[in-house]
Amino acid sequence: MGYRVINDKLYFAPDLESVYSKKNNINNSKSMVSFKDTLGSEIDKNSSFTISKHAVERLKSRNINLNENDMKNINSAINKAESKGCRESALLYKNSVFITSIKNRTVITALDKNSTGDNVFTNIDSLVIV
Secondary structure: OOEEEEOOEEEEHHHHHHHHHHHHOOOOOOOOOOHHHHHHHHHHHHHOOEEOHHHHHHHHHOOOOOOHHHHHHHHHHHHHHHHOOOOEEEEEEOOEEEEEEOOOOEEEEEEEOOOOOOOOOOOOOEEEEO
16 A cells, blocks of 8 residues: 655545645634534644655655555654653664654655664664664
């Protein structure tokens, strides 16, 4: 199953219809947000994360392909890091490293084993081995 990044937010292909339908169903009157919708969006924060534009470019240029299972594993690692109070983490997954802002739930950049350069990572407070 594929995924797409729209405005730096990652969506799985089946979810695209709901994304576009929400954008196209704008009422001219005041929109009311229900408690159920608010609760759902808060719960959804633990099941999603964002990939920055920079990280998307790095994924493409370094030929790092992620499937739905990979996304779930990375999201799980972000949740674990968040539960431990981490702020900026390096997620070691397969042959790649994802530098991630845990607080913002955003993958900042991605590196593969061939592009780690001098192997020094700064401004991280944790390493999560996925």
